[in-house]
Amino acid sequence: MKLILVMVWSVLFFSGLAGAAGGGYTLSKANIDGTNAESLQRGAKIFADRCLSCHAATFMRYNRLVDIGLSQSQIKQYFIVDDSVKVGDTMKSAIDAATAKQMFGVMPPDLSVVSRSRGADWLYTYFVSFYKDEATTTGWNNLIFPNVAMPNVFSQEQGVLRAIYATDDKSSLSLERETQGSLSARAFDDSMLDLTNFLVFMGEPAAEKRKQIGSLVIIFLIIFAFMAWAVKREFWKDVH
Numbered sequence: 001m002k003l004i005l006v007m008v009w010s011v012l013f014f015s016g017l018a019g020a021a022g023g024g025y026t027l028s029k030a031n032i033d034g035t036n037a038e039s040l041q042r043g044a045k046i047f048a049d050r051c052l053s054c055h056a057a058t059f060m061r062y063n064r065l066v067d068i069g070l071s072q073s074q075i076k077q078y079f080i081v082d083d084s085v086k087v088g089d090t091m092k093s094a095i096d097a098a099t100a101k102q103m104f105g106v107m108p109p110d111l112s113v114v115s116r117s118r119g120a121d122w123l124y125t126y127f128v129s130f131y132k133d134e135a136t137t138t139g140w141n142n143l144i145f146p147n148v149a150m151p152n153v154f155s156q157e158q159g160v161l162r163a164i165y166a167t168d169d170k171s172s173l174s175l176e177r178e179t180q181g182s183l184s185a186r187a188f189d190d191s192m193l194d195l196t197n198f199l200v201f202m203g204e205p206a207a208e209k210r211k212q213i214g215s216l217v218i219i220f221l222i223i224f225a226f227m228a229w230a231v232k233r234e235f236w237k238d239v240h
């Protein structure tokens, strides 16, 4: 009995710790749809245009974008910016490690499978939670990644957010809009959901296929179980 109590207590304790690891902020739910090809295509375009300057996605090849409904010629037209990049190449970063280290103090991590470690909700919340902070090197900070070395790449579209401290205690802050961005709040949110959707796709490109095959296997097993039961009944009829 004591052992069970200790086990229950440790589960509660450690799940509490896991919650606190997010900095105490609740993550916004990322309502993404992995079957929405248009959303994935918009996300891929944002990723290629705005992230590959610093980050790489070395597990992702440009020509695998056919999986989100793009044709080879569309991939060439929208994603291959110069002749040094081939359509079968992996997505490399434009910045080299030494320069990145000098500029940011860290190498921007490879984003191929970041959705597996961080999860969709974390990524979406991260993208919409950058705020102006003169105290940091880049001039930006982030609610769920305090003192992040990444600058806010979407301040044009989102507008500039400022932190408001609810009390003297710096741990409870909320964000307030200082300037308007070129996109409405709704449109900006949607584009960040598209981006999150694409990052989740990259983390497991075969996820949708896996779910489809999974459903088919379950249906097959149900039908097969019924047939096996019918055959068994037929055989045992003579035994009785």
Ligand code: HEC
Binding pocket: 046, 047, 050, 051, 052, 053, 054, 055, 104, 106, 107, 108, 109, 111, 114, 118, 123, 126, 147, 148, 149, 150, 151, 153, 195
């Ligand atoms: C100017 C360079 C730069 C650009 C452009 C940039 N990032 Fe970053 N990013 C960084 C750096 C540097 C870090 C590391 C931050 C740290 O460790 O403090 C980072 C960290 C991240 C992380 C956190 C990774 C982790 O798990 O710790 C994510 C996610 C991310 N970037 C996504 C993106 C996406 C998506 C884009 C494109 C919209 C983008 N970044 C554009 C420099 C950049």
